[in-house]
Amino acid sequence: xxxxxxxxxxxxxxxxxxxxxxxxxxxxxxxxxxxxxxxxxxxxxxxxxxxxxxxxxxxxxxxxxxxxxxxxxxxxxxxxxxxxxxxxxxxxxxxxxxxxxxxxxxxxxxxxxxxxxxxxxxxxxxxxxxxxxxxxxxxxxxx
Amino acid sequence: xxxxxxxxxxxxxxxxxxxxxxxxxxxxxxxxxxxxxxxxxxxxxxxxxxxxxxxxxxxxxxxxxxxxxxxxxxxxxxxxxxxxxxxxxxxxxxxxxxxxxxxxxxxxxxxxxxxxxxxxxxxxxxxxxxxxxxxxxxxxxxxxxxxxxxxxxxxxxxxxxxxxxxxxxxxxxxxxxxxxxxxxxxxxxxxxxxxxxxxxxxxxxxxxxxxxxxxxxxxxxxxxxxxxxxxxxxxxxxxxxxxxxxxxxxxxxxxxxxxxxxxxxxxxxxxxxxxxxxxxxxxxxxxxxxxxxxxxxxxxxxxxxxxxxxxxxxxxxxxxxxxxxxxxxxxxxxxxxxxxxxxxxxxxxxxxxxxxxxxxxxxxxxxxxxxxxxxxxxxxxxxxxxxxx
Ligand SMILES: [Zn+2]
Numbered sequence: 001x002x003x004x005x006x007x008x009x010x011x012x013x014x015x016x017x018x019x020x021x022x023x024x025x026x027x028x029x030x031x032x033x034x035x036x037x038x039x040x041x042x043x044x045x046x047x048x049x050x051x052x053x054x055x056x057x058x059x060x061x062x063x064x065x066x067x068x069x070x071x072x073x074x075x076x077x078x079x080x081x082x083x084x085x086x087x088x089x090x091x092x093x094x095x096x097x098x099x100x101x102x103x104x105x106x107x108x109x110x111x112x113x114x115x116x117x118x119x120x121x122x123x124x125x126x127x128x129x130x131x132x133x134x135x136x137x138x139x140x141x142x143x
Numbered sequence: 144x145x146x147x148x149x150x151x152x153x154x155x156x157x158x159x160x161x162x163x164x165x166x167x168x169x170x171x172x173x174x175x176x177x178x179x180x181x182x183x184x185x186x187x188x189x190x191x192x193x194x195x196x197x198x199x200x201x202x203x204x205x206x207x208x209x210x211x212x213x214x215x216x217x218x219x220x221x222x223x224x225x226x227x228x229x230x231x232x233x234x235x236x237x238x239x240x241x242x243x244x245x246x247x248x249x250x251x252x253x254x255x256x257x258x259x260x261x262x263x264x265x266x267x268x269x270x271x272x273x274x275x276x277x278x279x280x281x282x283x284x285x286x287x288x289x290x291x292x293x294x295x296x297x298x299x300x301x302x303x304x305x306x307x308x309x310x311x312x313x314x315x316x317x318x319x320x321x322x323x324x325x326x327x328x329x330x331x332x333x334x335x336x337x338x339x340x341x342x343x344x345x346x347x348x349x350x351x352x353x354x355x356x357x358x359x360x361x362x363x364x365x366x367x368x369x370x371x372x373x374x375x376x377x378x379x380x381x382x383x384x385x386x387x388x389x390x391x392x393x394x395x396x397x398x399x400x401x402x403x404x405x406x407x408x409x410x411x412x413x414x415x416x417x418x419x420x421x422x423x424x425x426x427x428x429x430x431x432x433x434x435x436x437x438x439x440x441x442x443x444x445x446x447x448x449x450x451x452x453x454x455x456x457x458x459x460x461x462x463x464x465x466x467x468x469x470x471x472x473x474x475x476x477x478x479x480x481x482x483x484x485x486x487x488x489x490x491x492x493x494x495x496x497x498x499x500x501x502x503x504x505x506x507x508x509x510x511x512x513x514x515x516x517x518x519x520x521x522x523x524x525x526x527x528x529x530x531x532x
Contacts, residue, residue, distance in 0.1 A: 072341070097280055
């Protein structure tokens with residue numbers, strides 16, 4: 001196994017990934033052996049086991065693969081409920097879960113959405129772990 | 144290689160109870176050892192399935208429960224894998240007996256889920272999901288499975304009515320199970336008109352929150368015979384982890400469950416058609432449909448017919464009966480104990496101790512126990528009283 005020195009600036013770690021996301025860049029891992037997209041990036045490919053993972057910018061546009069509406073939220077998000085959550089298939093092939101800025105009844109499988117990013121709200125900061133405090137939060141906007 | 148068998152089982156009451164976790168365990172242990180020497184004279188190691196320390200602010204359940212069983216100075220540990228913890232504990236016990244390290248191992252599980260209310264359980268269970276992306280998006284266990292259900296209904300002919308029928312079938316089974324948390328029949332309208340939790344899933348699509356403990360004694364066949372106990376062979380055991388994030392998995396081909404089942408079949412020298420009964424992880428109704436397909440009982444896209452009689456189902460279905468206990472849905476789902484409650488049901492079915500809910504002629508059972516959402520980790524066991532092939 002050969003890896004470069006991973007540190008918190010490397011997008012294959014969560015701090016590195018979220019630093020880039022805060023600047024509006026969605027980075028994915030791309031396996032150079034099998035092409036699998038990994039969101040967020042990580043040192044190894046789950047599809048084939050390879051550790052030859054490049055980090056590449058990913059399109060923020062995608063379509064809804066599945067979705068639901070949370071009526072019984074965890075205590076930290078009680079004030080937001082009900083809210084819509086989806087699994088989105090991005091244009092470059094990766095899939096990512098996130099909230100959707102739309103009512104459940106206005107969403108359908110196949111709808112086009114775009115990933116946007118905001119700084120954590122006061123409520124989100126309150127439930128964040130110390131090291132997560134400045135991590136941005138992503139949300140999908142209908143297009 | 145010694146052949147592991149289940150020699151005895153026991154469980155506490157399930158549901159909202161007035162007992163803390165260790166006491167629930169004591170109740171389960173008393174039943175399991177009712178006709179046996181004391182645990183200290185038999186048990187050589189202990190594995191405890193337990194989901195979360197948040198319910199009782201307690202870890203070290205291996206040490207604690209070994210002590211409460213009167214077992215000092217034995218190897219004892221808590222096994223963690225969310226709702227698969229119980230079957231993981233069973234698997235460890237099976238392997239210890241199979242590899243000759245021990246002759247008698249106690250696999251048990253406990254969860255005191257009602258200690259912090261529904262929101263406390265919701266929060267504790269959300270820890271099973273990826274923290275960085277999923278938890279921070281406000282995902283919950285029902286909404287994770289709702290994402291699978293929405294996709295399943297999109298890709299197949301299944302309807303919300305079919306999912307409701309699965310709940311109705313499992314409640315009807317539980318009505319004949321004196322151990323069940325909800326031993327009562329319900330109708331389809333009750334399910335369809337129940338409160339939305341995460342559409343398309345409604346309250347009655349969801350397994351309940353509840354307390355409970357279960358204990359399963361795994362021994363060599365020789366020791367079980369010496370003890371004069373009815374025995375059920377653990378003929379196969381398989382386990383498989385998959386991605387932590389459901390978004391990155393195939394959401395309708397539950398690959399981890401398929402691999403866990405196939406591994407267990409292969410060890411047992413059988414195929415899916417040989418299975419008479421199955422206790423699958425129906426934490427939500429859609430799970431039973433998905434797992435019927437993953438286990439090889441049903442052709443792709445027809446698992447939702449699990450509530451129908453074998454003659455009514457699509458071509459290619461086996462004659463298996465699913466969740467005779469009432470399943471997680473109605474028997475109950477005290478997270479860390481669930482995998483062992485599945486083993487308990489199979490033991491009672493295969494040893495003629497299942498009373499009114501007995502499936503006539505049942506010799507071979509498949510157990511599928513999942514942790515995290517769907518196949519984040521799945522454990523499969525084949526239990527049988529049939530001769531080895
Ligand atoms: Zn790869």
